[in-house]
Amino acid sequence: MNAIKAFHDQPHEVKSKLYTRAHDREGVIYTSNFDLYRTNAATWHDSLAVWLSPEKKRAEEKEIPEVCRKELLAWDLRSAKVAEALLELLSEGLGLGAEKFKDLGFLVSKLIVGHYYPYCPQPDLTVGIRPHTDSGLTVLLQNQVGGLQVKHDDEWVDVEPIPGALTINIGDTIQIMSNDKYVSVEHRVLAKASKEPRISVVTFFDLETESDTNYYGALPELLTPDKPALYRKFTMPELLEGFYSKGLENKFFIQKIRL
Numbered sequence: 001m002n003a004i005k006a007f008h009d010q011p012h013e014v015k016s017k018l019y020t021r022a023h024d025r026e027g028v029i030y031t032s033n034f035d036l037y038r039t040n041a042a043t044w045h046d047s048l049a050v051w052l053s054p055e056k057k058r059a060e061e062k063e064i065p066e067v068c069r070k071e072l073l074a075w076d077l078r079s080a081k082v083a084e085a086l087l088e089l090l091s092e093g094l095g096l097g098a099e100k101f102k103d104l105g106f107l108v109s110k111l112i113v114g115h116y117y118p119y120c121p122q123p124d125l126t127v128g129i130r131p132h133t134d135s136g137l138t139v140l141l142q143n144q145v146g147g148l149q150v151k152h153d154d155e156w157v158d159v160e161p162i163p164g165a166l167t168i169n170i171g172d173t174i175q176i177m178s179n180d181k182y183v184s185v186e187h188r189v190l191a192k193a194s195k196e197p198r199i200s201v202v203t204f205f206d207l208e209t210e211s212d213t214n215y216y217g218a219l220p221e222l223l224t225p226d227k228p229a230l231y232r233k234f235t236m237p238e239l240l241e242g243f244y245s246k247g248l249e250n251k252f253f254i255q256k257i258r259l
């Protein structure tokens, strides 16, 4: 988190060289409000995003900003171990053996995002990040400032920062494949008038994102005449299309493909 903060603390001219809002995101990207012009309101954070997988999108080591290179690569290995263990447990939890989610490709895409939520003079007029659900499996680390909330029983609940603790988000694809056995978590980050910036380091593990012939859906092993599929099949480009056309929006995709 210190290394990510050090990146964001650099002068604008240094960071702006990496700035883009392009959709075909590869390598290293510095961005703010990737969905500006498509959502109703701008939100209050900047992000450094680094692709680590698949190989085609992976940032070359020398492209990763030096202020956080070593730390980011170390975090990649650590967070991937956590994700692998969790995917095994999630598979076993469905009675499908430990390898199922990994075999389906949940470790194929890997993106680390270092968010920076600066001091906000009027936090009641915006949010840090809009309510949304993630796509695959997310491993998240946050500093002490706070502001992350999850929706529980229709109420927003604070995810209190605990030093050294990781927050894990289940995303929409896991909800769909598990046919609602697992439920993706709606979350948001409030803007804060704290002088200290909020930092979070988020690793997104996901299915391949490019193929429009790979169809995913509720896993057949989980379906019975009493429990038919709750979702139609989908491709990842279809999921991402919604994400890029509408911006972050609550459970948008889940609702769209629900039968």
Ligand SMILES: O=C(O)CCC(=O)C(=O)O
Pocket: 113, 115, 129, 134, 140, 142, 148, 187, 189, 199, 200, 202
């Ligand atoms: O900064 C956070 O804690 C949450 C970030 C987030 O939800 C995301 O990047 O998808």
Ligand SMILES: [Fe+2]
Pocket: 132, 133, 134, 187
């Ligand atoms: Fe998220």
